[in-house]
Amino acid sequence: MSSGPVLSTRGLAAGYGGPPIIQDVSIEAGPGRVTAIVGPNGAGKSTLLKAIAGLIRPAAGRVLLNGRDVTGLAPEKLIREGIAYVPQVQNVFPTLTVQENLEMGGYTRASGLRDRIEFVYTMFPDLGAAMKRPARTLSGGQRNMLAMARGLMVDPAVLLLDEPSTGLSPRFIAAVWEHIGAVCRSGVAVVVVEQNTRQTLAQAAWAYVMVLGATRLAGPGPELLRDEEVVDLYVGRLT
Ligand SMILES: Nc1ncnc2c1ncn2[C@@H]1O[C@H](COP(=O)(O)OP(=O)(O)O)[C@@H](O)[C@H]1O
Numbered sequence: 452m453s454s455g456p457v458l459s460t461r462g463l464a465a466g467y468g469g470p471p472i473i474q475d476v477s478i479e480a481g482p483g484r485v486t487a488i489v490g491p492n493g494a495g496k497s498t499l500l501k502a503i504a505g506l507i508r509p510a511a512g513r514v515l516l517n518g519r520d521v522t523g524l525a526p527e528k529l530i531r532e533g534i535a536y537v538p539q540v541q542n543v544f545p546t547l548t549v550q551e552n553l554e555m556g557g558y559t560r561a562s563g564l565r566d567r568i569e570f571v572y573t574m575f576p577d578l579g580a581a582m583k584r585p586a587r588t589l590s591g592g593q594r595n596m597l598a599m600a601r602g603l604m605v606d607p608a609v610l611l612l613d614e615p616s617t618g619l620s621p622r623f624i625a626a627v628w629e630h631i632g633a634v635c636r637s638g639v640a641v642v643v644v645e646q647n648t649r650q651t652l653a654q655a656a657w658a659y660v661m662v663l664g665a666t667r668l669a670g671p672g673p674e675l676l677r678d679e680e681v682v683d684l685y686v687g688r689l690t
C-alpha cells in the first residue's frame with residue numbers, strides 16, 4: 452500500500468508554443484478526495500489539466516502517477532495508466548447514443564466493458580434511463596454527467612474534470628457535486644477545475660488558487676473560504 456498522492460506535478464511548465472502559460476506548478480491529489488484548482492478566467496487552469504492529460508507537452512517539470520514519472524506520455528497511454536480527462540467543452544459525441552458514448556469511453560479496456568457500463572449506470576441512473584438517446588438530446592446537466600461517466604469507463608485512478616458545473620442551473624450543479632462525491636467515495640482522486648469558486652472550495656479537501664499561471668495559495672477548501680483575502684480577491688462576498 453502506498454500512502455502518497457495518486458497524482459502529483461513537480462515544477463510543471465507548459466504552454467502552446469509561445470511563452471509558458473503555466474509555470475512551476477506543483478500540486479498533489481490524494482485518493483478518495485476532491486482536489487480543486489480555482490482561479491480567475493485565463494489563469495491557466497485548463498492548460499494545467501491539458502498538460503497533465505498529455506494533450507500538450509510539458510516544457511519543464513514532471514507529472515507523477517503513484518510516484519511514477521508519466522511526463523510527456525501520449526494521451527491514450529495516460530488513459531491506460533489511469534488518468535481520465537473530461538474537457539470543458541465538446542466532451543461527448545452528440546450524434547452517438549448515451550450507451551455508444553460510454554462504449555467509446557471504454558475502448559481502451561481489454562475486458563469488462565458490459566460490467567463497467569452497468570456500474571456507471573448504477574452511479575448515474577439518469578443515464579441508464581436515457582441509454583438509447585443521442586447525446587445531443589440530453590440537457591446540459593445530463594451531458595456533463597455523461598462526460599463524467601465516459602471518463603469513468605476506464606476505471607481511472609485520477610479523474611480530471613474541467614468546469615463540470617459551468618453553465619448549469621443550481622439543481623444540476625448540486626447533482627454534479629453529488630456524483631463527484633460518489634466518484635470520490637469509490638476511491639478515485641478527483642481533480643476539479645472550477646470558476647464557481649465558493650461552491651468548489653466548500654467541497655474540496657484540498658484546493659489551489661491559481662493566478663497568472665502559478666499556484667498562489669493552497670489549503671483545505673473550507674479554510675480558504677474563511678480567508679478574507681481569498682474571498683476578497685478570488686471568491687467575492689455574499690451579498
Ligand atoms: N489553444 C491555445 N493556444 C494558445 N493560447 C491558449 C490556448 N488555450 C489557452 N490559451 C491561453 O492560455 C491562457 C490560459 O488559458 P486557460 O488555461 O484556458 O485558462 P483558464 O482555464 O484558467 O481560464 C490564456 O491566456 C489563453 O488565452
Ligand SMILES: [Mg+2]
Nearest residue numbers: 496497498539
Ligand atoms: Mg478553463
